[in-house]
Amino acid sequence: MRVALTLGRLASVKPLTHVHRALNLRPPVLDRGSCLSARTIPSLGTSAITPLGCRSVSHEQKAKDLNQQGVDDALAEFDNALANDEEKQQRTPWHRQGAEEPPVRRQRSAGAMTKGKLLTTPSRLLKLVLPLTTSDHNDDRKNIAPLALLVHPQQPLSYLERLIQAELPRVKTEKGDDRLPSISFRAMEAEGDEIMPKNKTPEEQEEDQRKGPLGEGGVQSYSGAGREGKGEDSGDFVRWSASTEIGDFIRDAARAKEFEVEIEGNPRTIKVAVPSFNDRTFYLRQRLRRISKKIADLAAVKHECDVAAHKSGQRIALGGCGILIGYWYVVYRLTFETDLGWDVMEPVTYLVGMGSIIGGYMWFLYHNREVSYRSAMNLTISRRQSRLYELKGFDPQKWEALIEEANALRREIKAVASEYDVEWDETKDEHDEAVVKALREERKNGNKGKSKKNQDDEDEDD
Structure with a gap:
C-alpha cells in the first residue's frame, strides 16, 4: 500500500516551471529518448512504473488524438450531407416538398385538366378547349396549358383538324420523314340506331319501321341533353368524316355526354363534353x-x-x-x-x-x-x-x-x-x-x- 501511495504522489507531481521562469532560469528539459522503460516490481504483479516526463507526454498526445478524431468525424459528416444534397439536386433541379419521391407515386393534381370542353361564346362561335400534351408515361398531368380554338358551327371538321395540327409537333415515320399527326373525331353511336338485318321482305321491314316507335330501327332520336344527360351512355364510338360540318357533328354527338378526339402519338384520347341545347343557346x-x-x-x-x-x-x-x-x-x-x-x-x-x-x-x-x-x-x-x-x-x-x-x-x-x-x-x-x-x-x-x-x-x- 505504501508503494502504491508513493507512486500516486509521484504521478501527481508537476514540473515547477513557474519557479524557473520567475528566476529567469531555463526549465528542465526531459530527454524523451532517455526515458527508462517500465520496470515491473515483482511484488506488485503487472503494474508498471513510468517516468514522470514520459507520463506527461503520453497524456498530451492522447488529447491531441482525441481532438483530431472529433474534427475528422465532423468533416466526414459534412461530406456525407453534401454528397446527399448533390444527389438530390441531380434528381430534382429545384427543392420542394416531396422531391425525393418519384413522380409516379404522387397524387394527381386537383387542377389537372384531362378532359376538353366545348363552350359557346357571345359571338355565336364555339370555343373548343383541349388539354394537349406530349407523349409521356406519367399519370400526373401537372400544370397543363390547354389550347383554346374558336370555330364556327358551319365550318367542316377538317378546318378544326388543321388548327389542332398546327399546335402539335411533327411525328416521324418509319422512313424517318416528318409529317403532321393524324386527328380523328369520334362520336358515340347508339345501339338502337343501327339497322339490324332481319329475315323479312323489304315490304315487311318497311312496315315494321313505320309502325315502330321513334328512335328504333333506322330512325335516329335526338334528345339535346348533351352533358346534362342522365344515366350511362351505351354504344360504340364511330369515326366521322372530316368533311362533316361541326354543327352537324355536335348535333349527333349531343345524344351522348361527350365525344372523343384521337391524336396520333397521344397516349390517350381526349374526351370533350358535348354542349346541350341550353348550353348552345345560353x-x-x-x-x-x-x-x-x-x-x-x-x-x-x-x-x-x-x-x-x-x-x-x-x-x-x-x-x-x-x-x-x-x-x-x-x-x-x-x-x-x-x-x-x-x-x-x-x-x-x-x-x-x-x-x-x-x-x-x-x-x-x-x-x-x-x-x-x-x-x-x-x-x-x-x-x-x-x-x-x-x-x-x-x-x-x-x-x-x-x-x-x-x-x-x-x-x-x-x-x-x-x-x-x-x-x-x-x-x-x-x-x-x-x-x-x-x-x-x-x-x-x-x-x-x-x-x-x-x-x-x-x-x-x-
Whole structure:
C-alpha cells in the first residue's frame, strides 16, 4: 500500500516551471529518448512504473488524438450531407416538398385538366378547349396549358383538324420523314340506331319501321341533353368524316355526354363534353331576356300612348258625326221653317257637298293616302301617337330595333332547337305576355309586307 501511495504522489507531481521562469532560469528539459522503460516490481504483479516526463507526454498526445478524431468525424459528416444534397439536386433541379419521391407515386393534381370542353361564346362561335400534351408515361398531368380554338358551327371538321395540327409537333415515320399527326373525331353511336338485318321482305321491314316507335330501327332520336344527360351512355364510338360540318357533328354527338378526339402519338384520347341545347343557346336566351325586359318597359308606355291616341281618334270621328248631324239640322230648318225654301237651299247644299268632296279628295292627295275611312283614321291616330310618344319619351325607332333583334334571336334559338329536336318554350325567356304579343304582331306585319312586296314584284314581271 505504501508503494502504491508513493507512486500516486509521484504521478501527481508537476514540473515547477513557474519557479524557473520567475528566476529567469531555463526549465528542465526531459530527454524523451532517455526515458527508462517500465520496470515491473515483482511484488506488485503487472503494474508498471513510468517516468514522470514520459507520463506527461503520453497524456498530451492522447488529447491531441482525441481532438483530431472529433474534427475528422465532423468533416466526414459534412461530406456525407453534401454528397446527399448533390444527389438530390441531380434528381430534382429545384427543392420542394416531396422531391425525393418519384413522380409516379404522387397524387394527381386537383387542377389537372384531362378532359376538353366545348363552350359557346357571345359571338355565336364555339370555343373548343383541349388539354394537349406530349407523349409521356406519367399519370400526373401537372400544370397543363390547354389550347383554346374558336370555330364556327358551319365550318367542316377538317378546318378544326388543321388548327389542332398546327399546335402539335411533327411525328416521324418509319422512313424517318416528318409529317403532321393524324386527328380523328369520334362520336358515340347508339345501339338502337343501327339497322339490324332481319329475315323479312323489304315490304315487311318497311312496315315494321313505320309502325315502330321513334328512335328504333333506322330512325335516329335526338334528345339535346348533351352533358346534362342522365344515366350511362351505351354504344360504340364511330369515326366521322372530316368533311362533316361541326354543327352537324355536335348535333349527333349531343345524344351522348361527350365525344372523343384521337391524336396520333397521344397516349390517350381526349374526351370533350358535348354542349346541350341550353348550353348552345345560353347567350342567345340571355340576350333575349335582356331585350324582353326593355321591350316590356317600352310596351307599357306604348300601350298607354296607343290607348290615348285611339280614344282621341274616336272623339274626332264622333265630332265629325256631330258636325254632319248639325249640318243636316241647319239645312232642315232653313228649308222648311224659313222663307228661303228649297229653291235657295238646293244649290247651297249642292255646293257645300261638292266642296266637301273636293276638299277631302285634295286632303287625301296631299297626304298620299288611300281614300278610305280607315286611312283617314290611321293618319289621325298616328299623328296623335307621335305627339304622345314625344311627350312620354318613347322612341319608335328604338322600339322597332328591339323588336327586330328579339325576333332575330328567336329565329336563331328556334333553329338550334330544330337541330337538337327539342321543344323550346319561348314564354319562359320572354317572361311577359305583352312581349310575346308584340313580337307576334311584328312577325305578322313583316310577313304581310313580304307577301305584298312579292305580289308587287310578280305584277311588275307580268
